[in-house]
Amino acid sequence: MTEQGVRWTAEQVLALAPDDASRKAGGRLGGAGxxxxxxxxxxGAVWGLCKGSGSKPYRTVVDLTGPAYKCSCPSRKFPCKHALGLLLLWAEEGAGDPVEAPDWAGEWLAERAAKAARPAAAATGPVDEEGARRRALRRAERIGAGVTELEQRLVDLLRGGLxxxxxxxYAPWEEAAARMVDAQAPGLASRVRELGTIPGCGPGWPAxxxxxxxxxxxxDRxxxxxxxxxxPLAATVRSRVGxxxxxxxxxxxxxxxVLAQYDSASPDGRLTTRRTWLHGAxxxxxxxxxxxxxxxxxxxxALPxxxxxxAEARFRPGSAGLRADLGERFAAAVPATRVPAGVGPEEALAAYGNAxxxxxxLESWPVVLGPVIPIPGEPGDAGWQLADAEGASAxxxxxxxxxxxxxxxxxxxxxxxxxxxxxxxxGHRGFTPLTAWHPQGAEPVALG
Incomplete structure (x- = not known):
């Protein structure tokens, strides 16, 4: 069976949908009709023509190695409902024996292949190392001035009490964050903005x-x-500052x-961050x-x-060796066939401590925990626990x-x-569950 012949599940396809409306609309197009x-x-590509409201069918093609999508429909959503429907049809029935792509699909796939194979453009002129050094020095001085100002703000607040x-x-913290942006320290600005969301957020907010x-x-220090x-620690500090x-x-x-993927919005709602957790076999x-x-x-x-x-993962310096960017991919993605091995609660805490x-x-560390038993808290209480199978730790x-x-x-x-x-x-506040596996099946369940 070819790589493309190893099909995804319907749940994995629907996990790609950008919203509930797309998920429902794609589901209606998941049949052969x-x-x-x-x-x-x-x-690792699939394609097809989907009949729509116009006289011409929509041309839809999906590169499974991305995944990446191309459709002639006017939708600005990625993937659109037609791409989702095509993937659902493929997940259910397969695409048959490999065939040559039609021109409209082959041209787009060839462009993607050429772009992936294209080497990075060489520098067109000599690097101005002295100019770069001076710019870096000026930025470091601006950040230093911003840090000193921020330290004085913290001292004044602590002296006056919370x-x-x-x-x-929130306004004073937004103003302080703007000062950190002016100082070219976006990482500090982000942390300062989050401070403004804490007062009054619930019991124990002063602590x-x-x-x-x-x-x-x-x-700051x-x-x-x-x-x-x-x-290594200096690289982490530079990264945290921004x-x-x-x-x-x-x-x-x-x-x-792919262990988990979820989106979160910034405190001001101006940015959506998608976090994807991966584990190398x-x-x-x-x-x-x-x-x-x-x-x-x-x-x-979007990775189900x-x-x-x-694929290649290019890790960034600092940040405990976690941050990475996906590079070249060498084959279409396929479903996992086994449940990942887990560790006990004590090993999980030790891993976080080492990080x-x-x-x-670092607020948390990725851990596969298991086998563990979820223990609900009392009614009205948030005190859930995950205990190891022997009950020795949780x-x-x-x-x-x-x-x-x-x-x-x-x-x-x-x-x-x-x-x-x-x-x-x-992390230091506990364990946030994101994905779970039943002992008798390799198919994961993303926890809402």
Whole structure:
């Protein structure tokens, strides 16, 4: 069977939908009725003509190695309902024997192949190293001035106490964040904006605010002394402040399992961040791929949980070796055939502790936990736990902002009181479950 012949499940296809409306519309196009001239290639592409309201059918083609989509319909959503319907049809019936793509599909696929094979353009002139050094020095001076100003703000707030923060509102923190943008420290600006969302957010907010003050103060002091830090930690500090990576990290080719993917909005609603967690089968390395999109436009790429893709991951310096960008892909993504191996609660905490030594501002660490049994809290209580099968240790469950409690009941239903394997983020507030597997099946369940 060809790579393209290894089909995804309907759930994995629908996970690509940018919204519920697209998911429903794509589902209605998942049968053979509106489709004609469907086919697929051995390299991992499927195509077809979908009858619409006009006289001409829509031309739809999907490159499964991306996945990437092309459709002649006017929709601005990616993937559109026609691409989703084509993938659902392929997931149900397959594409038959590989055939040559029609011209309209072959041209687009050839362009993608040529772009992927094209080497990076060589520099057209000599690098102005002295000019680059002066610009970097000026930026470092601006960041230093911004950090010093921010430290004074924190000192003044602590001297005056936090009691008035609920009445002060968000505006002073937005103004402070704007000052950090002026200082060319976007990472600091982001952390300052988040401070403005804490007062009045629930019981215990003063303690949480003091925790964030301490981490921000630690980052400020680290920047002021960055020249004396070991290079890996210095790279992390530069990254947390908001400077771009100054060098290339390690490139790892592996079969990467998509463990989880979810979107979150920035506090001001101006940006959507898509987090994709990957795990390398051979290297054993976790990888976090971040993509960003403006309002109304979902980031990419959309990778259904449970797929395995053979690709290169280019890791960025710093950030405990987690941040990576996906590079060249070598085959179409295929569904995983086994449940990933898990660790116990104590090993999960040890992994997070080791990562904190490399990045003290790391809020969580990716962990596959299992076998564990979800234990619900008392009615009205959020005190859920994930206990190992022997009951020797457990982790408290923490629901990150924007995540629904319904995901916990999904997990309990999947467990049925028995052990399950769970992937999530393990941090100082507890374990946030994102994906789960039943012991008797390799198909993952994304927890809402």
């Amino acid at each position: 509106p489709w004609s001239q469907t086919g697929g290639s051995a390299s 009691a008035g923060q609920e009445q002060t509102g 949480r605010m003091l925790e964030e003050f301490a981490l921000l103060h630690l980052l 680290a920047w002021l002394g960055v020249s004396g830090l070991p290079e 400077l771009p990576s100054s060098g290339e990290g390690e490139t790892v080719r592996d079969h990467w399992l 051979a290297s054993g390395r976790p990888a976090l791929v971040l993509d960003f999109g403006p309002p109304g436009r979902p980031p990419g790429p 949980v449970g797929l395995v893709l053979e 904190l030594a490399q990045d003290p501002w 982790l408290p469950v923490h629901l990150a902002a924007g995540r629904s409690r319904s995901g916990l009941w999904q997990l309990a239903a999947l467990s049925g009181g028995g052990p399950v394997t769970v992937f999530g983020e393990c």
